[in-house]
Amino acid sequence: xxxxxxxxxxxxxxxxxxxxxxxxxxxxxxxxxxxxxxxxxxxxxxxxxxxxxxxxxxxxxxxxxxxxxxxxxxxxxxxxxxxxxxxxxxxxxxxxxxxxxxxxxxxxxxxxx
Amino acid sequence: xxxxxxxxxxxxxxxxxxxxxxxxxxxxxxxxxxxxxxxxxxxxxxxxxxxxxxxxxxxxxxxxxxxxxxxxxxxxxxxxxxxxxxxxxxxxxxxxxxxxxxxxxxxxxxxxxxx
Numbered sequence: 001x002x003x004x005x006x007x008x009x010x011x012x013x014x015x016x017x018x019x020x021x022x023x024x025x026x027x028x029x030x031x032x033x034x035x036x037x038x039x040x041x042x043x044x045x046x047x048x049x050x051x052x053x054x055x056x057x058x059x060x061x062x063x064x065x066x067x068x069x070x071x072x073x074x075x076x077x078x079x080x081x082x083x084x085x086x087x088x089x090x091x092x093x094x095x096x097x098x099x100x101x102x103x104x105x106x107x108x109x110x111x112x113x
Numbered sequence: 114x115x116x117x118x119x120x121x122x123x124x125x126x127x128x129x130x131x132x133x134x135x136x137x138x139x140x141x142x143x144x145x146x147x148x149x150x151x152x153x154x155x156x157x158x159x160x161x162x163x164x165x166x167x168x169x170x171x172x173x174x175x176x177x178x179x180x181x182x183x184x185x186x187x188x189x190x191x192x193x194x195x196x197x198x199x200x201x202x203x204x205x206x207x208x209x210x211x212x213x214x215x216x217x218x219x220x221x222x223x224x225x226x227x228x
Contacts (some may be wrong), residue, residue: 030213041222046157099215
């Protein structure tokens with residue numbers, strides 16, 4: 001599984017757009033990029049997933065360049081309730097895949113009023 | 114929206130005691146997982162389970178741990194003889210499939226405190 005690297009922490013203010021970039025230089029052809037969010041004392045929650053180009057849902061957008069060695073999670077107009085840890089994961093489609101998710105340290109986003 | 118549930122929300126036990134953590138996965142899901150998170154650390158994979166068998170387990174999941182799906186709805190994690198270092202949040206998750214596009218849904222967790 002490709003190793004991911006993302007900033008340990010970020011600060012933002014309410015109403016701003018937040019972009020969290022994750023690098024995954026060793027991503028394999030069959031791998032997908034998935035982002036989870038975790039609030040304190042809660043389980044991780046799926047936000048968005050993509051393979052290439054751009055994906056958008058009601059919560060966020062995910063930008064993936066052509067080489068797929070990095071990805072950027074974009075949160076539009078954050079509010080205080082978006083304060084959480086955001087995890088970038090590379091998920092494999094290999095034949096030996098058992099569904100195991102490998103979490104890194106994540107990015108702790110602090111949204112200030 | 115269907116959700117994964119876990120009981121109890123908090124379990125306090127003495128070192129050496131057995132604990133059973135319970136989970137009810139989403140009803141049409143076939144793949145089940147346990148993860149743990151020690152306070153201030155990252156979420157760690159423990160075990161994956163499918164078709165009443167363990168699919169994969171991590172180094173953490175030693176002989177003190179076991180999982181079971183005793184009926185059609187519950188999925189349990191048993192720690193036979195708890196240690197202080199087992200204190201953590203334990204999360205159950207489930208998914209329809211095991212592919213990269215099969216989202217894993219996590220429960221709210223059980224906080225295990227070993228004294």
